[in-house]
Amino acid sequence: MMVHTGYVGTLDEGYQVRRVLRPLLVVIAGLLVFDFLGCAPPKITSQVLLPAKSHEASKIKRVAVLPFSGTSDVSSDVEAMLVNTRVQGQPYFTVVERTALNKVTTEQAISLSGIVDETTAAKVGKLVGAEGVIMGMVKTDVAHKPYTKPRSKCTSQDKKGKCLGWQEYTVQCKRSDAYFSFTPKIVSVATGRILASEVLVGQDSQERCSDDSSPTGMQSDAEMLGVAKKVALSKFREMIAPHYVKREFVILEEDDTKPPAAAKDKITQGIKWAKEGRLDRACELWQDAYSLHSQGYAIHYDLGLCAEMVGKLPEALEYYEKADRLTGKPVKEINEALGRVRQSMVQQRRIEEQMQKEISTPTTTEEPVTSPQRPAQKKSRSRQ
Numbered sequence: 001m002m003v004h005t006g007y008v009g010t011l012d013e014g015y016q017v018r019r020v021l022r023p024l025l026v027v028i029a030g031l032l033v034f035d036f037l038g039c040a041p042p043k044i045t046s047q048v049l050l051p052a053k054s055h056e057a058s059k060i061k062r063v064a065v066l067p068f069s070g071t072s073d074v075s076s077d078v079e080a081m082l083v084n085t086r087v088q089g090q091p092y093f094t095v096v097e098r099t100a101l102n103k104v105t106t107e108q109a110i111s112l113s114g115i116v117d118e119t120t121a122a123k124v125g126k127l128v129g130a131e132g133v134i135m136g137m138v139k140t141d142v143a144h145k146p147y148t149k150p151r152s153k154c155t156s157q158d159k160k161g162k163c164l165g166w167q168e169y170t171v172q173c174k175r176s177d178a179y180f181s182f183t184p185k186i187v188s189v190a191t192g193r194i195l196a197s198e199v200l201v202g203q204d205s206q207e208r209c210s211d212d213s214s215p216t217g218m219q220s221d222a223e224m225l226g227v228a229k230k231v232a233l234s235k236f237r238e239m240i241a242p243h244y245v246k247r248e249f250v251i252l253e254e255d256d257t258k259p260p261a262a263a264k265d266k267i268t269q270g271i272k273w274a275k276e277g278r279l280d281r282a283c284e285l286w287q288d289a290y291s292l293h294s295q296g297y298a299i300h301y302d303l304g305l306c307a308e309m310v311g312k313l314p315e316a317l318e319y320y321e322k323a324d325r326l327t328g329k330p331v332k333e334i335n336e337a338l339g340r341v342r343q344s345m346v347q348q349r350r351i352e353e354q355m356q357k358e359i360s361t362p363t364t365t366e367e368p369v370t371s372p373q374r375p376a377q378k379k380s381r382s383r384q
Contacts (some may be wrong), residue, residue, distance in 0.1 A: 062130050117166060202235070259299075266289035313344055
């Protein structure tokens with residue numbers, strides 16, 4: 001369900017409708033799913049943008065991918081993953097084309113077969129104008145383990161269908177486990193240093209017994225390894241670029257205060273709008289309720305949630321802190337919100353750093369382009 005631009009007031013001012021347009025939202029309000037099942041408090045499930053796990057590696061935007069050594073070359077899969085990596089709708093990486101890479105290595109008589117050291121990788125990266133080079137090793141394995149499982153069946157029944165005798169027997173079964181071990185290295189072209197490297201393992205398992213009546217058969221080893229590979233590549237994606245995860249946020253419906261009927265009605269209406277995925281209208285109604293009853297911690301908490309959902313983290317923190325001061329005892333949801341927003345503010349700063357496009361580019365053999373519009377200044381500097 002799509003939630004449109006959110007609106008929220010402040011603690012110190014009356015309600016002011018203002019459009020929220022932030023270029024970077026740690027909490028993405030584009031996907032909101034509401035859970036109102038049972039007696040549990042209502043929850044919002046929203047996408048949250050987290051920073052890359054490797055801060056240094058995430059700053060490398062123009063990359064070249066070298067062949068991977070080991071049992072499988074996944075360089076084409078890595079390239080496809082990098083090309084398709086988008087953050088806030090924008091491509092995150094620029095990948096050097098394979099034809100350009102092959103041309104340079106052929107001209108320079110550089111062999112990329114087998115294990116390539118960091119010095120050679122940095123040299124190749126510099127020649128193709130990359131900021132970083134990705135290479136590494138792959139190990140795959142599929143293990144099949146036969147085993148038996150006990151079964152029992154009724155051998156005789158009375159007239160009413162009650163079983164009078166049982167027979168124990170065993171059936172043959174097989175369990176298959178596919179492992180895709182992927183160890184990428186991200187090398188800085190400028191320094192030749194490994195910025196990040198980690199063993200990333202994907203696994204897929206299946207089992208089937210001889211008496212299994214399922215119409216679907218066992219996957220082939222190649223199919224299982226394909227699934228395991230996707231798992232490992234998704235871990236690599238999280239390692240080198242900001243990524244989205246789903247998280248749940250609880251809405252508080254009441255607290256230990258007694259709001260006037262008009263405020264209570266606004267809160268109830270807001271919950272109804274929230275059930276329909278319209279958090280924007282819910283927040284407007286809760287702001288109206290706040291103007292009628294500002295003593296309860298629940299309304300402060302919910303307005304903090306409104307601010308958090310549109311990425312206004314300082315304002316959200318202010319609401320949560322006020323809600324905390326209004327409680328007579330610790331409230332789990334408020335405690336979690338305070339810790340969550342403070343952590344999100346730190347993560348937001350890291351994401352902003354990771355999203356910056358300009359980094360120090362490597363030196364190339366090309367001559368610098370001289371601007372014809374300022375020759376006098378260049379000449380003056382040469383005499384100093």
